[in-house]
Amino acid sequence: MKTPTAYGGSVAVPRLPTWLGSQSIINILLEQGVDTVFGYLGAAVLPLFEQIGKVTGQTASINDYITDCLNQETIMTQNAPQNTAPAKAGSQHIVDILEEQGVEVMFGYLGGVVLPLFDKIYDSRIKFIIPRHEQGGCHMADAYARATGKVGVIIATSGPGATNLVTGIANAMMDSVPLVAITGQVRTELIGNDAFQEADMTGITRPITKHNMILKNPAELPQAFREAFYIARTGRPGPVLIDLPVDMQIAQIPVTPPTPIELPGFHLRTRGHARQISLAAQAINEAKRPVLYVGGGVIISNAAEELRTLAQKANIPVTMTLLGLGAYDQGRDESLDMLGMHGSAYANYAVQNCDLLIAVGARFDDRVTGRLKSFAPHAKVIHVDLDPASISKNVNADIPVVGDAKEVLKAMAEEVEFRPREDWFKQIAVWKKKHPFRYDTNAKVIKPQYVIEEIWRQTQGQATIVTGVGQHQMWTAQFYKFSRPRQFITSGGLGTMGFGLPAAIGAQLARPGELVIDIDGDSSFNMTLTELSTAVQYELPVKVCILNNGYMGMVRQWQELFYGKRYSCSYLQNPDFANLARAFGAVGYTVEKKEDVAPTIDKMIKETRPCVVDFRVDREENVWPMVPAGKSLDEMSGLDIFEMA
Amino acid sequence: MKHILSALVQNKPGVLAHVAGMFAARAFNIDSLTVGRTEDPTLSRMTIVVIGNDKTVEQVRKQLAKIITVVKVQDFAGLDVVARDLMLISVACPPEKRPEVLALIEMFNAKVVDIATKYVMVEVSGPESKIEAFIEACRPYGIKNMVRTGSVAMPRQTRAATQDEDSSK
Numbered sequence: 179m180k181t182p183t184a185y186g187g188s189v190a191v192p193r194l195p196t197w198l199g200s201q202s203i204i205n206i207l208l209e210q211g212v213d214t215v216f217g218y219l220g221a222a223v224l225p226l227f228e229q230i231g232k233v234t235g236q237t238a239s240i241n242d243y244i245t246d247c248l249n250q251e252t253i254m255t256q257n258a259p260q261n262t263a264p265a266k267a268g269s270q271h272i273v274d275i276l277e278e279q280g281v282e283v284m285f286g287y288l289g290g291v292v293l294p295l296f297d298k299i300y301d302s303r304i305k306f307i308i309p310r311h312e313q314g315g316c317h318m319a320d321a322y323a324r325a326t327g328k329v330g331v332i333i334a335t336s337g338p339g340a341t342n343l344v345t346g347i348a349n350a351m352m353d354s355v356p357l358v359a360i361t362g363q364v365r366t367e368l369i370g371n372d373a374f375q376e377a378d379m380t381g382i383t384r385p386i387t388k389h390n391m392i393l394k395n396p397a398e399l400p401q402a403f404r405e406a407f408y409i410a411r412t413g414r415p416g417p418v419l420i421d422l423p424v425d426m427q428i429a430q431i432p433v434t435p436p437t438p439i440e441l442p443g444f445h446l447r448t449r450g451h452a453r454q455i456s457l458a459a460q461a462i463n464e465a466k467r468p469v470l471y472v473g474g475g476v477i478i479s480n481a482a483e484e485l486r487t488l489a490q491k492a493n494i495p496v497t498m499t500l501l502g503l504g505a506y507d508q509g510r511d512e513s514l515d516m517l518g519m520h521g522s523a524y525a526n527y528a529v530q531n532c533d534l535l536i537a538v539g540a541r542f543d544d545r546v547t548g549r550l551k552s553f554a555p556h557a558k559v560i561h562v563d564l565d566p567a568s569i570s571k572n573v574n575a576d577i578p579v580v581g582d583a584k585e586v587l588k589a590m591a592e593e594v595e596f597r598p599r600e601d602w603f604k605q606i607a608v609w610k611k612k613h614p615f616r617y618d619t620n621a622k623v624i625k626p627q628y629v630i631e632e633i634w635r636q637t638q639g640q641a642t643i644v645t646g647v648g649q650h651q652m653w654t655a656q657f658y659k660f661s662r663p664r665q666f667i668t669s670g671g672l673g674t675m676g677f678g679l680p681a682a683i684g685a686q687l688a689r690p691g692e693l694v695i696d697i698d699g700d701s702s703f704n705m706t707l708t709e710l711s712t713a714v715q716y717e718l719p720v721k722v723c724i725l726n727n728g729y730m731g732m733v734r735q736w737q738e739l740f741y742g743k744r745y746s747c748s749y750l751q752n753p754d755f756a757n758l759a760r761a762f763g764a765v766g767y768t769v770e771k772k773e774d775v776a777p778t779i780d781k782m783i784k785e786t787r788p789c790v791v792d793f794r795v796d797r798e799e800n801v802w803p804m805v806p807a808g809k810s811l812d813e814m815s816g817l818d819i820f821e822m823a
Numbered sequence: 824m825k826h827i828l829s830a831l832v833q834n835k836p837g838v839l840a841h842v843a844g845m846f847a848a849r850a851f852n853i854d855s856l857t858v859g860r861t862e863d864p865t866l867s868r869m870t871i872v873v874i875g876n877d878k879t880v881e882q883v884r885k886q887l888a889k890i891i892t893v894v895k896v897q898d899f900a901g902l903d904v905v906a907r908d909l910m911l912i913s914v915a916c917p918p919e920k921r922p923e924v925l926a927l928i929e930m931f932n933a934k935v936v937d938i939a940t941k942y943v944m945v946e947v948s949g950p951e952s953k954i955e956a957f958i959e960a961c962r963p964y965g966i967k968n969m970v971r972t973g974s975v976a977m978p979r980q981t982r983a984a985t986q987d988e989d990s991s992k
Contacts, residue, residue, distance in 0.1 A: 384841050385848045389891040392837075409891060443833060443894040567885035570878075 200229040268399050269298040269427040272360075275403045276304060281331050283307065283322060283687050285315040289335020290375065291362035294427035296333075307687065307716060310708040312339050314680040316346025317706070320355050321644065321677075321684030324667050327480070329356040329410045330684070336362045337375030340421075341382065345674060347417045348386040352671025353501060354478060356415035358406050359383075363423040366394050379421045388416025396429035401437060408439050413446045414565045415478060450562065450581030450589065458536070458560045458577050459593035465534035465558075467602045468494045471517065471546075474501030474670070475539015475563060476583050477663040482506070484587035485538070492594040495606055497525040499540050500655055501670040508659040509639070514606070515615075515659075518546040519805045520652040523613035526803075526811040528606055529554050538562045539583045542572040543671070552810035562586050613817055615656045617799070624772050626650060626725040626795040629779075630657040630697060633723065636779050641693040642685050644668065646678035646702025649731035652801045654697045676705030682720040683713055693721070693783065700726040700752050710762040713788040721782050722790045724755055727797045735800045739815075759790035767791045825854055826880045827899040827906060827976045830869040833892040834860065841890055842869065851875065851883050855908075855973025866894065870975045899976055906976040909948040911936070912958070915965030916943040924964060931957050942967055 203226060207215065215230075217223070266274075272295060276284065283305045288296055299306060309315035312334045319330030330350075334340050340361035350357045364373040369392075380392045389409045393399055406418040462468060476485055482505050489496050489512055496506045497514035506513055517525035526548075529535065535557040540546070547553040550572060561568075561575035562583060569578045579586055617627040630653055633641075639659055644667045645651040651668055660666050667685055669677040682696035703724050713720050725731075734748040756766030765787050769778050775793065782789050802816030832838045839858055846853050854872040861868050873883050880898065888896045916924045918940070928935060928945055931953065937944035947957050951974060958966070 380837055381840065384837070384844050441891060443891050445888070565889070567882070567889050571882055571885075 198225070198229070200226045204229045204233060265430040265432045267294065267298070267427065268396055268422075268429050268431055269295040271400050271431055271433075272403060272422075272427070273298045273302045273304075275400060275407075276331065277302065279404075279407045280328065282328075284331035284333065285309060285319045285322075285684075286331075286333030286360075287312050287315055287335065287339055289337075289339045289362055291336045291364060291424040292333060292360075292422075292427070294424060295360075295362070295422070305687075307683075307712065309680065309712050311706070312342035313346050313676070314683075314706050314709040314712065316343045316357075316359070317349070317674070317677050317680035318684035318687070318709075318712075319357055320346060320350045320353075321667050321681035322688050323350075323355050323357055323415075323684075324353075325642065325664055325685045325688035327478075327664070329358055329407055331358050331360070333360045334362070335375065336364055336379075337377045339375075340379045341377050344382060344386070345672075347383055347419065349669055349672040349674045349677065350417040351386045351388070353669065354415050354474065355417065356410040357417035358410050359387075359417060359419045361419060361421050362427075363392065363421045365425045366423045369423065379419060383419045386417070387419045388414075390419040390421070392421035393423065393426045396426055396431045399426055399429075399431055400434070404436060405439055405441065409441070409444065413444070414475075447566075447580055448564070448582035448585055450579040450586040452589070454577060454579045455586060455589050456593060458562075458579060459590050461534055461558060461560060461577060462492050462494070462536065462590075462594050463597065465532075465597075466599065467528075467532045468492075468534040468536060468599075469514070469528050469532040469557075470494050470496040471499075471529065471535055471537045471540055472496055472502045472505050473499040473538070473540025476502060476505040476587075477539075479539060479564070479583035480663070481539070481582075481584035481587050482663045484584050484591065488587050488591040488594065491591055491596060493596050493599055494536070495528060495603070497521070497528065499543070499546055499670070500668060502540060503655060504660040504663045504665045507661045509661055516655050517811070518543075519548070520656065520801050520803070521546075522615060522656070523803050523814055523817055524606060524609035526805070526814060527609050529557075530810070530812040531605075532557050534558050534560065536560045536562070537575075538587065539564075541568045544572075547572065547811070548805045548813075549808055549810040613803070621796065622772065623796045624769070624775060624793060626727070626793070626799055627653050627657050628772070629723065629725060629775055629793050629795065630654055632776050632779055633695060633697070634658045636776070636783060637693060637695070641665075641695050642667065642689055644678055644681040644685055644694065644696045646696070646698040646705075647673045647675045647732075648699045648702055649727075649735065649799075649801050650697055650699040650702070650725040652732075653725070656801075658697075675699075675702040678702055679706050679713075679720070679722060680709045682722065683709060683716075683718055686713075686718040686720050687716075695721045695723060697723050697725065699731055700724055700728065700755070701730040701750055703755070704750060704752070707758070710759060710764055710788065710790070714763040718788060719786055720788050721785065722759075722788075723779075723782070724790065724792050725795050726752065726755065726792050727795050727799070728752060729797065732801070734798070738798070738800070739804075739806070755790055755792035759788075762788075764788040764790055768794070770794045824874070824876060826873045826875070827904065827974060828871045828873060828880070828884060828887065829897045829899060829976060830871065830887055830893050831861070831895040832858075832867050832869055833894060834865050834867045835892055838867070838890075838892045839869075841892065842871075842887065845886055845890065846883075849882075849886060851879065855971075857973040857975055859975075870973070872974050897978075899978060903979045903981075904976045905979060906950055906974045907948055908951050908954050908971055908974045909946070910954050910957070910969060910971045911944060911946055912961060912969040913937075913942050913944045913967040914961045915941060915967055917941055920964060924961075927957075927960055931960070933957065 285307045316332045319332040323330035334343050361379050364376045380390050406420050410418045495512045495514050497517040514525040515522045535554050558576045560577040562579045563569050566580045569575050617625050645654050678696040678698040682694050686694040730748045737745050756768040759766030767778050782791050803814035805814050852874040854874050856871045858869040884896050884898050933945050933947040936946045
């Protein structure tokens with residue numbers, strides 16, 4: 179290859195078969211007869227200036243101006259202007275935003291298209307928990323959010339990893355839990371192409387998320403993540419899904435200061451309308467037989483104190499939904515405990531006979547109302563809720579109040595007055611005396627209710643209790659009396675079996691050092707028992723009490739009552755749970771005799787490792803009372819089983 | 824009963840799917856749905872005709888408003904609105920029937936947009952009642968094919984209309 183004449187022989191230029199781009203440029207400049215070049219150094223032109231430096235001395239061809247610049251070269255490189263904004267990878271943006279949003283614990287499972295994100299997580303100070311199945315991880319994040327009030331975070335890879343989250347996301351949606359689910363997605367060019375491990379997560383989760391988005395423009399990534407957290411926790415909380423293509427994680431995105439959140443379609447009204455609140459207070463003051471019907475919204479709103487103030491100032495009895503348990507101290511006389519399908523008789527009778535029903539943060543779910551046409555037939559209805567869509571959806575509200583429970587209850591309490599309501603409380607006392615929750619305490623076989631009562635006694639009613647779904651869940655709601663919000667964590671709206679163990683893990687992470695007990699059923703436990711490994715790996719001393727009756731208890735009860743005891747497919751062959759627990763590295767006990775119940779619970783509470791206790795309980799015990807489908811709340815079955823005079 | 828809802832939505836992919844999905848999930852009955860851009864490139868307007876009683880439509884309106892990408896929902900019930908539907912209809916029209924059919928078209932203030940030996944394609948726009956009437960008028964001749972946009976609607980701004988609005992409060 180011919181050596182360009184411009185360089186002469188005084189400069190040592192390596193005779194290479196190829197030229198560096200910068201060398202070629204200098205050659206061409208000289209060839210073109212350029213004798214003056216103007217320029218300013220910077221990082222991205224260092225190679226070119228290096229070549230320029232090599233032609234120093236060629237005064238005939240290169241102007242002295244360049245030489246001057248070159249003499250300043252070292253100074254300039256040190257003071258190189260930052261004319262490009264600092265940029266970092268999308269995945270780094272994400273981890274930084276998670277930390278900025280106050281995330282301390284998060285959950286997730288690896289996969290191909292989330293490798294870039296996990297690489298940045300490796301250096302993060304956030305505690306990361308790996309479940310054995312994405313569904314378990316999602317329930318963990320959900321329970322963590324319920325216990326702390328913070329936003330839970332779950333990460334999964336594309337395709338099957340993401341679809342494994344569907345149950346958990348739907349569960350969070352139904353119970354209004356703040357969750358951010360980050361699912362990896364295939365590269366943007368491959369979307370819609372049936373790529374490997376591709377799934378249309380935004381399509382699949384649209385009906386079960388508060389909001390979802392797929393990120394295709396790297397510049398939008400930081401704001402999108404901040405918006406996701408904002409939407410998840412603001413107003414009525416809910417799960418938000420971000421579908422994150424792998425190239426978005428790798429893309430270099432400039433770092434810009436955060437811009438304010440602008441969501442034109444997101445409206446929030448927290449302070450109730452003053453006139454509506456006054457009308458409500460007036461109705462309360464005039465009511466002879468009022469009832470406060472309180473749901474999960476009171477707990478989400480952190481309004482337990484305002485509720486207590488209102489209930490005691492105005493002298494109103496309080497009944498709670500499954501998700502509202504803990505909003506009012508069940509140790510107090512005014513508590514009517516839970517209402518509804520398996521609620522207390524005294525709560526159901528109170529609702530059916532009240533003249534004013536004050537619903538706060540509850541949505542008149544069908545498990546609560548029974549037959550809608552005959553629900554609370556004599557009552558005027560006040561409905562306080564943050565979500566206007568819930569008001570008058572099932573039951574017409576005479577006095578609707580759209581607002582945050584905490585703010586509304588506070589304002590309402592200022593306008594109510596004490597009324598003695600002696601007759602009403604006398605009537606309630608009669609119902610309470612005649613129909614307490616009860617079971618056969620003399621039975622030789624272990625009654626599941628006895629196990630729960632014993633747990634309650636030995637924990638002084640102070641433990642964090644988590645359940646699966648089924649009969650055991652209902653008995654827990656009936657026999658474990660709760661005294662504070664966020665003490666009881668259970669799957670209400672969706673009723674997801676298998677919620678128990680992963681939820682206990684999430685709750686334990688939220689409350690290190692505190693006692694967390696999962697009261698579970700054998701069929702529910704079977705669904706997610708693989709998460710015992712997670713509890714062992716992260717040394718989370720959760721306690722699992724399996725009320726083992728060898729059946730899918732709740733549906734077996736329905737088969738007994740409505741299908742002539744044809745137990746079609748409602749039984750499972752179970753492993754030896756205690757042995758299984760030991761194989762996982764946890765502690766296991768089996769209890770088959772009534773006299774071993776109390777001592778084993780005592781041992782369990784003192785365990786410092788994850789512990790499973792298999793209580794072999796009465797196989798065909800039923801949950802009473804029960805409002806059968808299609809009946810009204812006062813048409814309960816099972817009241818006569820242990821009728822008290 | 825038919826109600827017209829007008830929703831202002833963000834012009835983002837997936838919004839139409841979200842709205843349609845919500846209607847399906849909650850078993851609301853959609854008679855027609857049409858969506859198009861507005862003068863603001865970030866916003867689109869959706870006009871939905873819902874079949875249901877007042878209570879149902881109230882719930883539809885609230886559930887729509889709940890969707891984060893839906894900015895504003897208006898229920899046009901009780902308002903004086905201008906509502907228009909556009910239809911393209913291919914009517915059987917042998918040469919001997921042509922004068923009749925053309926007269927019919929003129930009566931409805933419609934336009935012939937395509938003509939063949941046996942068919943004529945007509946463009947008709949107007950309130951739903953006019954469209955329905957034209958379809959019935961064409962039926963004896965034979966309808967080969969038809970396509971409709973569904974209603975778009977906007978409230979009247981005339982003085983009389985706004986006065987009515989004030990008095991109804």
